[in-house]
Amino acid sequence: MTYNQRPRLAVLGLDGLPLSLARDWCRRGLTPNLARIAMTDEARSMRSELPELSPVNWTSFATGAGPEEHGVFGFTRIDPHTYEVAIADSSAVRCPTILQRLSAQGLTSKVINLPNTYPAHPLKGMLIAGFVAPELSRAVYPPFLSGPLTQAGYQLEADTARGKDDPDLLLTELRTTLHSRHTALNMLWPDLAWDLFVFVLTETDRLFHFHYPALSDPTHPLAPACENFIRKWDALIGEFLNMYEALPDPKRLIALADHGFTELITEVDLNTWLTEQGLLRLTGTHDHENDARAIASDSAAFALDPGRIYLHTRERFSRGGVTPTEVPGLLDRIRKGLMSLTFEGRPVIRTVHEREILYPGPMAGIAPELVAEPHPGFSLTAKFDSRSLFGFHGRHGVHCADDVFFYDSNGAAPRRLRDTGRLVLDFFDFPKQD
Structure with missing residues (x-):
């Protein structure tokens, strides 16, 4: 050739x-x-x-x-x-x-x-x-x-x-x-x-x-x-x-x-939502919006941008306290809660994907337990600086x-x-x- x-x-x-x-x-x-x-x-x-x-x-x-x-x-x-x-x-x-x-x-x-x-x-x-x-x-x-x-x-x-x-x-x-x-x-x-x-x-x-x-x-x-x-x-x-x-x-x-x-349509902060549900508690030590060191030890879950939800388990996180027996109930609670979330009468979440189904592979161990997929127009965020649940922050x-x-x-x-x-x-x- x-x-x-x-x-x-x-x-x-x-x-x-x-x-x-x-x-x-x-x-x-x-x-x-x-x-x-x-x-x-x-x-x-x-x-x-x-x-x-x-x-x-x-x-x-x-x-x-x-x-x-x-x-x-x-x-x-x-x-x-x-x-x-x-x-x-x-x-x-x-x-x-x-x-x-x-x-x-x-x-x-x-x-x-x-x-x-x-x-x-x-x-x-x-x-x-x-x-x-x-x-x-x-x-x-x-x-x-x-x-x-x-x-x-x-x-x-x-x-x-x-x-x-x-x-x-x-x-x-x-x-x-x-x-x-x-x-x-x-x-x-x-x-x-x-x-x-x-x-x-x-x-x-x-x-x-x-x-x-x-x-x-x-x-x-x-x-x-x-x-x-x-x-x-x-x-x-x-x-x-x-x-x-x-x-x-x-x-x-x-x-x-x-x-x-x-x-x-609007941004939706999932860490604010988890806090409102009593599943996440943030301390006053955060230095910026992505400072996850603010996650308190008694938190059951937290999110990372855009819709990644992690359970705060003992086996995965150094300060985690969630036990294996608590996992199924937490996953079900979070999934149902997100699917019922609305903004001005409109559903926010199209579906909530489970790790075992979405990510069946060798890196599943570092994957989030749940991934929330929004309806088009909703931007899922996950900040650690106590934002409101809904709002605009400069993007359209x-x-x-x-x-x-x-x-x-x-x-x-x-x-x-x-x-x-x-x-x-x-x-x-x-x-x-x-």
């Missing part, structure tokens, strides 16, 4: 993009380049892994496995001895990634802005990690990449902390990161010395969180400014598609989101598990994110079980 005949797979990540919204934009003429894939028979919706968060789902893509195998259940993880809550970064991934498996077979990958790959691990190829990546030097492999990226002004992430209350600043930040992705694409693609190319645009997720109504309603006051940004985003998608189309055969294109999105859009964008030039129809990673392995003829 000659150099130009090597099979190549290009993956375009469109973080947070719902298929229904994508097609609405295309019908309105806002995104003509996206329409090249979104309006075809090969585009369809799929479902996210639960919880419907970026690290859970992009890691499921990156491993071809679910959380019960890769061990990432949310943005954070808790130390059962110290109760310290830390970011669940790439060091938390407990099974081999697609990139590692391809490297072991001598195949080259180039990856730009894939979430939950920080700190960057060695591979055959090049990688620029995505969210959460606090600094560039540990976000790239090989390390020399940080030099040209720094010189080019590469920005890892938009400053949403400052931008959430300032639409102009947020859009300026997002234009900067979009330009950074463009710069990286032009650095890593042209030599075609790769078998797998992954290019993820996370800007839509950031914009949706703070301005989703402006992107779904063209009459919204902020719609013109937000739509102008989406046109720039679409232009970059067009460049990527043109580069893909210029590749020699054999080749394949996959485009996917990690979860859907919809307009926020929320993830949802359904309506997740997917496109495959070969016409595959995956059911959820882990299946998309398996498509990559299948393309490169990895055995089903190895």
Whole structure:
């Protein structure tokens, strides 16, 4: 096989993009380049892994496995001895990634802005990690990449902390990161010395969180400014598609989101709910909203973002007091209570998943006992700083598990994110079980 005949797979990540919204934009003429894939028979919706968060789902893509195998259940993880809550970064991934498996077979990958790959691990190829990546030097492999990226002004992430209350600043930040992705694409693609190319645009997720109504309603006051940004985003998608189309055969294109999105009805703090139920008591020692050291020893349960509920058992947590005989009754009580929770007459929770059913695998021991899946529009949080049960805290859009964008030039129809990673392995003829 000659150099130009090597099979190549290009993956375009469109973080947070719902298929229904994508097609609405295309019908309105806002995104003509996206329409090249979104309006075809090969585009369809799929479902996210639960919880419907970026690290859970992009890691499921990156491993071809679910959380019960890769061990990432949310943005954070808790130390059962110290109760310290830390970011669940790439060091938390407990099974081999697609990139590692391809490297072991001598195949080259180039990856730009894939979430939950920080700190960057060695591979055959090049990688620029995505969210959460606090600094560039540990976000790239090989390390020399940080030099040209720094010189080019590469920005890892938009400053949403400052931008959430300032639409102009947020859009300026997002234009900067979009330009950074463009710069990286032009650095890593042209030599075609790769078998797998992954290019993820996370800007839509950031914009949706703070301005989703402006992107779904063209009459919204902020719609013109937000739509102008989406046109720039679409232009970059067009460049990527043109580069893909210029590749020699054999080749394949996959485009996917990690979860859907919809307009926020209200945030719902599950630790406040557990406190009201007498199942959680917080001490006055917390330093910030994610300080789980505030969990008192007589607490029966607590939650971590977004809907992960853990029983405070003796066998798992150093200060836990729940005994095995108490577990079934607590699970039943929490499940029934959540299913009866309403906001302005509307049910909040679609279903409550049990660990044994949702996560039947080797990492079940570190999984939450229950995962609450909300009805679309409700954002489940779990803070440790005594918030109200319902409220708004600067966001107007929320993830949802359904309506997740997917496109495959070969016409595959995956059911959820882990299946998309398996498509990559299948393309490169990895055995089903190895």
